[in-house]
Amino acid sequence: MQENNTHLSIKAKMSDLMKNFASFMAVFFTFIILLRIYELAMAQFDQHIRDHLFRFMGSALLSDLGFSLTAGACLFVILFITALLSAKITKRLMLALFILLCIGHLLLVKYFSVVLNPLGADLYYYSVAEVRQTVSAGISLDMLIKLLLVTALIVLLFIYFPRRINTGIKLNASLVALCFLVLFFKGSTHALAYNFGSEYDNNLALNKSAFFYDATFAYLSHNGGGNSVEMATGAKELTHNANDFNYPDAEHFAFLHPDNTKDVLSSFIRKGKDSPDYVFIIVEGLGRAFSNDNAYLHSFTPFLDSLSRHSLYWENCISTAGRTFEVLPSMLASLPYATNGFAELGDQMPSYLGLINILQTNGYRSFFYYGGDSKFDNMNLFLKKQNINGIYDLHKFNGSYKKLPANSDGFSWGYGDAELFRFYLQEYEKTSKQPKINILLTVATHNPFLVNDQEKYNVLFEKRLQDLKLDAASIKEHRAYKPQFASVLYLDDALRHFFKNYASKPSFSNTVFIITGDHRMPDIPLSTKIDRYHVPLIVYSPLLKRPSKFSAVVSHLDITPSILAYQKKQYGTKAPALVTWLGAGLDTARYFRNASNYPLIPTKQGVSEYLSGNYMLSGNTVFKLSANMGLDPVNDNDQQHKLQSLLDRFIQRNRAMLAHKKLVPDSLLHKY
Numbered sequence: 001m002q003e004n005n006t007h008l009s010i011k012a013k014m015s016d017l018m019k020n021f022a023s024f025m026a027v028f029f030t031f032i033i034l035l036r037i038y039e040l041a042m043a044q045f046d047q048h049i050r051d052h053l054f055r056f057m058g059s060a061l062l063s064d065l066g067f068s069l070t071a072g073a074c075l076f077v078i079l080f081i082t083a084l085l086s087a088k089i090t091k092r093l094m095l096a097l098f099i100l101l102c103i104g105h106l107l108l109v110k111y112f113s114v115v116l117n118p119l120g121a122d123l124y125y126y127s128v129a130e131v132r133q134t135v136s137a138g139i140s141l142d143m144l145i146k147l148l149l150v151t152a153l154i155v156l157l158f159i160y161f162p163r164r165i166n167t168g169i170k171l172n173a174s175l176v177a178l179c180f181l182v183l184f185f186k187g188s189t190h191a192l193a194y195n196f197g198s199e200y201d202n203n204l205a206l207n208k209s210a211f212f213y214d215a216t217f218a219y220l221s222h223n224g225g226g227n228s229v230e231m232a233t234g235a236k237e238l239t240h241n242a243n244d245f246n247y248p249d250a251e252h253f254a255f256l257h258p259d260n261t262k263d264v265l266s267s268f269i270r271k272g273k274d275s276p277d278y279v280f281i282i283v284e285g286l287g288r289a290f291s292n293d294n295a296y297l298h299s300f301t302p303f304l305d306s307l308s309r310h311s312l313y314w315e316n317c318i319s320t321a322g323r324t325f326e327v328l329p330s331m332l333a334s335l336p337y338a339t340n341g342f343a344e345l346g347d348q349m350p351s352y353l354g355l356i357n358i359l360q361t362n363g364y365r366s367f368f369y370y371g372g373d374s375k376f377d378n379m380n381l382f383l384k385k386q387n388i389n390g391i392y393d394l395h396k397f398n399g400s401y402k403k404l405p406a407n408s409d410g411f412s413w414g415y416g417d418a419e420l421f422r423f424y425l426q427e428y429e430k431t432s433k434q435p436k437i438n439i440l441l442t443v444a445t446h447n448p449f450l451v452n453d454q455e456k457y458n459v460l461f462e463k464r465l466q467d468l469k470l471d472a473a474s475i476k477e478h479r480a481y482k483p484q485f486a487s488v489l490y491l492d493d494a495l496r497h498f499f500k501n502y503a504s505k506p507s508f509s510n511t512v513f514i515i516t517g518d519h520r521m522p523d524i525p526l527s528t529k530i531d532r533y534h535v536p537l538i539v540y541s542p543l544l545k546r547p548s549k550f551s552a553v554v555s556h557l558d559i560t561p562s563i564l565a566y567q568k569k570q571y572g573t574k575a576p577a578l579v580t581w582l583g584a585g586l587d588t589a590r591y592f593r594n595a596s597n598y599p600l601i602p603t604k605q606g607v608s609e610y611l612s613g614n615y616m617l618s619g620n621t622v623f624k625l626s627a628n629m630g631l632d633p634v635n636d637n638d639q640q641h642k643l644q645s646l647l648d649r650f651i652q653r654n655r656a657m658l659a660h661k662k663l664v665p666d667s668l669l670h671k672y
Helices: 002-047 053-083 087-115 121-125 128-138 141-160 169-184 199-205 208-224 302-308 324-333 342-348 355-361 376-385 417-428 454-467 472-479 482-502 506-510 556-571 637-660 666-671
Strands: 277-283 312-318 365-370 390-392 436-441 511-517 534-540 548-550 597-600 609-612 615-618 621-626 630-634
Touching: 002 053, 002 087, 002 141, 002 169, 053 087, 053 169, 053 199, 053 208, 087 141, 087 208, 121 208, 277 324, 302 482, 302 534, 324 342, 324 355, 324 376, 324 436, 324 556, 342 376, 355 365, 355 436, 355 556, 365 376, 365 417, 376 390, 390 417, 417 436, 417 482, 454 472, 454 482, 472 482, 506 511, 597 637, 609 637, 615 637, 621 637
Parallel strands: 277 436, 277 511, 312 548, 365 390, 365 436
Antiparallel strands: 312 534, 511 534, 597 609, 609 615, 615 621, 621 630
16 A cells, blocks of 8 residues: 555656646747747848748757757756655756756857857866956946846746646656657757858857757767877878878877978068068958958958058968967967867977977067967967067056957957057067067957947948948948947058058068968858858068969968978078978969868867868868858768868877877977
């Protein structure tokens, strides 16, 4: 009899659990759908998604349903265990879990609406201070108040409505069964989304929580698993591209190879009386999408466009990362990415040879100038590893310089581009007359896109729209991103004044300027997977023999090898015969081609994309590359296998490098 009562008691507990669970799921799914409707309504207004609207909405809702049911299955497992112990605790836990799930989803949707990219496991590769700094830049007091109000509404919804929803036992059981069925078939994944021809549209259709939790699960699985460092040494090479290097001692030095970089710059840059100064201007968020001829968003950089016509200009340059964290290692040393970006290794970065320490051995001095905090992304640690002579960041600016306007939360990234250039020109006068490498990194073209003299650049933005002779629909689309475009015009204006002032300096005639973007600004919707990497590359100098435009695909990885090849030929610069460059040097073909392999690391989550020849791998999809960096998905199993093998090989080499904690032999390090 007692066993019978126990059985009935458990049955009653399960019946009560399923009833409460079903009512909470109804409120949860309603909230998810309402938030999706809001998200699509705002996107329809801002992004003008006109095509494939019904298929798009179906894909989005299917993604939301898959996530809701999968999340429900996971929660039910937890609640089932607690229900056996206490019904009271179970109800409270159910309330807390569903509320937290909704608040998390709200924040992830809001993150996407600001950044225009879904948040993945890259969150785990930033320090608490960096996360706080980034969040402060993108959130305003008004936005914070709205988020708090919606959070309060979520709590009220779950307290008030579940008790008023009555469902039958069969429906409750069917819902639980459906949750586990969807979990079994992994229904939460973002693979449910179709390809809508636009990277932004594809990401918009995703359920942002599903994307985040899937990425988190992959992150935890990876970090909990083994870290194999087996190398496919002696294996047949998979491609025949310019950077298919021969690694003579791959077992101990995974990336060390002979330097066979061809000197292409001597054909365009004449030899000066003395070794030239190099000035790198790395522009935050400068993408080809809105710079120079054939920019599909039209150009908002009239000065840079003009400068490029008097320069060596590569219209199809790509960055190696979708964020700033990899630009210095790639541009200044053509380094591998480790697991989550080379500089992310922090104090564990293996010693390496790059442009700075090699040229310093040959009499150069080096300096870094940045309007923000150089601790961000471990930039300062990376530069100190190369023994840079000086780092000038926001802590070195005095009261005569004006910071960028703060957002409503009181946050400012630091000093704007005009102030950075002014600071550089004043400090430059104080440095010695030795040849120098100066690296300038801008910050103004970054969320929250607030600049000094804001109204001036708002007016210039409107004037630019008229100068471009856009139709009414295009003008409306561009005005949705007025702060972003206005900040680009501010940067362009700052560069114009910078070059005008620099031209009066005695050293100007013997200076080589390298201008590029660290990545394409993601705050204006991306069109393709490669759009986030597509940046201009401009090499300007009074030493140029003639300007030239190149259509070949090149990368930040190619810059250091080409500069050193030029230095060796023209100035007898002593450089190592064995190097760890990923790049093979700049390609000066005037027609469109890609003659190299380029691993790509979109976020700190890790290397997940690969470009080889005219094909790109992203996830499980292969794309074919076309002129002006267009991408079209193709069904090509051979290319997919080849690209995946190249990507796996690159990841293995990085693991081997980390296992040995060595990039180059000690004998080379001591020499340079």
